[in-house]
Amino acid sequence: MIRFEDCTPEERDRRALDDARRLDAVLAAGVRLERDIEVHRALFARGEDEALSATERTTALHLFDRAVDLSSAANAITRFHMGFVGLDMFDDPVRHGRHFALANRAYFRRLALGMNLCKQTLGKSAFEVLLEEGSPDFGIGPGQWSHFKWNVLHVEHLGRAFAARQHRKLIAELLEDRPARDDVEGLLQKLDDDWTVLRPYLADEAPGLLVRNAFEYLKSAGHALLLPVQTEVAGWLGDTRVYRDGGALISAHQIERACDLSLPGDILFERRNWYLSNIGLPGFWPHAALWLGSPSELGAFLDDDASVRAAYGGSFTEYLRRHCDRAWASYAERDDEGHERRVIEAVSEGVVFATAEHTLHADYAAALRPKRTKLDVARAIEQAFSYWGRPYDFDFDFFSDQSLVCSELVSKSWEPRPGIHGIEFPLESVFGRRTLSPNSMIAHWDASVARDDAALAFAWFLDGRESREDAVWAESSDLRASHRRPKWDLVQA
Numbered sequence: 001m002i003r004f005e006d007c008t009p010e011e012r013d014r015r016a017l018d019d020a021r022r023l024d025a026v027l028a029a030g031v032r033l034e035r036d037i038e039v040h041r042a043l044f045a046r047g048e049d050e051a052l053s054a055t056e057r058t059t060a061l062h063l064f065d066r067a068v069d070l071s072s073a074a075n076a077i078t079r080f081h082m083g084f085v086g087l088d089m090f091d092d093p094v095r096h097g098r099h100f101a102l103a104n105r106a107y108f109r110r111l112a113l114g115m116n117l118c119k120q121t122l123g124k125s126a127f128e129v130l131l132e133e134g135s136p137d138f139g140i141g142p143g144q145w146s147h148f149k150w151n152v153l154h155v156e157h158l159g160r161a162f163a164a165r166q167h168r169k170l171i172a173e174l175l176e177d178r179p180a181r182d183d184v185e186g187l188l189q190k191l192d193d194d195w196t197v198l199r200p201y202l203a204d205e206a207p208g209l210l211v212r213n214a215f216e217y218l219k220s221a222g223h224a225l226l227l228p229v230q231t232e233v234a235g236w237l238g239d240t241r242v243y244r245d246g247g248a249l250i251s252a253h254q255i256e257r258a259c260d261l262s263l264p265g266d267i268l269f270e271r272r273n274w275y276l277s278n279i280g281l282p283g284f285w286p287h288a289a290l291w292l293g294s295p296s297e298l299g300a301f302l303d304d305d306a307s308v309r310a311a312y313g314g315s316f317t318e319y320l321r322r323h324c325d326r327a328w329a330s331y332a333e334r335d336d337e338g339h340e341r342r343v344i345e346a347v348s349e350g351v352v353f354a355t356a357e358h359t360l361h362a363d364y365a366a367a368l369r370p371k372r373t374k375l376d377v378a379r380a381i382e383q384a385f386s387y388w389g390r391p392y393d394f395d396f397d398f399f400s401d402q403s404l405v406c407s408e409l410v411s412k413s414w415e416p417r418p419g420i421h422g423i424e425f426p427l428e429s430v431f432g433r434r435t436l437s438p439n440s441m442i443a444h445w446d447a448s449v450a451r452d453d454a455a456l457a458f459a460w461f462l463d464g465r466e467s468r469e470d471a472v473w474a475e476s477s478d479l480r481a482s483h484r485r486p487k488w489d490l491v492q493a
Contacts, residue, residue, distance in 0.1 A: 019080070064131050065140055074110040077102060082099075097175060100164075101188050101191045107160075115201040131145035132146060137282060138487070140487070168192075249469060250360060250364075250462050264298050267291070268359065269438055271287065273466065283440065285438040285441075287438055292384075303315045307373065327385045341354060341355050342354075368445055425440075426440075442483040449476075
């Protein structure tokens with residue numbers, strides 16, 4: 001992990017600038033979660049022993065999952081910038097104030113979010129039991145709810161929050177007449193706004209919540225002040241990694257081998273630890289894509305197949321060149337480093353062709369192989385090409401083809417239709433929307449392995465090991481169990 005004390009002042013300055021932007025993104029996601037909690041206030045307005053329906057249980061788990069994600073991300077910012085205590089406030093009040101503001105902005109809002117959720121659920125057995133049991137589908141481990149509560153409902157927070165408020169006033173005095181004070185004033189003003197959000201909970205809710213939780217806390221006094229899951233977990237937007245300083249667990253050599261093991265039509269799954277882009281996505285596996293192979297590999301696999309030639313009037317790749325000319329041009333273009341594009345995927349930029357070196361630059365990756373004919377593979381790939389260039393579906397609307405999310409691109413490419421013996425993935429309901437997560441696709445395959453009509457077969461699995469900062473080739477049984485892993489799993493054996 002990158003530690004504050006190991007960084008130069010200039011490195012901390014750059015980190016502060018980046019974290020200020022990332023924190024804005026985290027807090028914006030927190031505001032959306034607060035709004036969703038309010039929208040579902042009827043869910044929480046029930047007696048202590050009232051049961052929850054299946055839909056209500058799913059909603060509660062989804063809300064808790066997002067709260068854990070955001071708490072984890074905010075806490076990592078706090079942990080790094082708490083290094084401000086080692087900076088002399090009199091000699092360098094600008095840097096001291098900057099890191100102080102970032103640490104406590106994240107702290108205030110994480111605490112307010114946690115108290116809000118605890119306020120809604122504490123003492124209501126239907127929620128307490130459900131959240132304590134966890135859910136493999138959401139990547140929530142057993143006991144995670146207890147850790148979440150201990151992290152929020154600790155009496156230390158009352159003193160710490162008010163102490164931070166007083167320290168903010170001292171910093172403001174020290175910054176007077178400092179030429180760089182404007183660099184910090186904006187952050188301190190945002191901190192004031194965050195205090196406004198937190199203060200009602202400290203004044204009105206905290207004493208009652210702490211008293212109600214006191215006996216449970218005393219029974220579990222061995223609990224340290226931990227993150228809801230692990231103390232070192234977080235992730236950021238884009239390609240910035242915080243927990244592990246360096247590259248992916250999967251090596252370049254393993255990516256080369258994965259290319260050799262993959263065939264056109266394979267369904268890829270990948271995970272990168274500690275990224276904010278994982279927030280709100282249920283389960284261990286957050287991303288899916290479709291393997292094409294390079295243009296020459298695609299042609300070698302399909303162009304000489306008799307059924308494919310009969311259906312497409314000759315070469316399949318020539319058909320794509322003629323009928324999907326713009327998409328083909330993008331697919332055939334190498335990246336800036338000369339790597340060939342072998343994958344089609346839906347990412348924030350939209351549906352794009354990507355290199356294996358980019359897509360598999362990850363911590364975990366796997367491939368499942370459709371047990372279908374080469375003609376079925378060609379039909380699925382043709383369908384995938386038709387989606388090229390469409391925007392990413394930030395609403396996760398599976399009933400629209402105008403924009404697509406990653407698993408939607410895969411499922412709709414392989415969707416059964418006239419002319420293709422496809423693969424049908426059952427949709428699930430989240431917040432009233434019918435959707436499909438990559439994790440549930442793995443779960444669907446796991447449940448079907450023993451059936452005679454199983455549509456997917458194991459191809460390969462690269463399993464990351466955080467404890468050794470590498471990845472190993474794993475077995476089908478390991479991949480089958482992976483969808484039950486907690487989302488924030490610090491160490492894989």
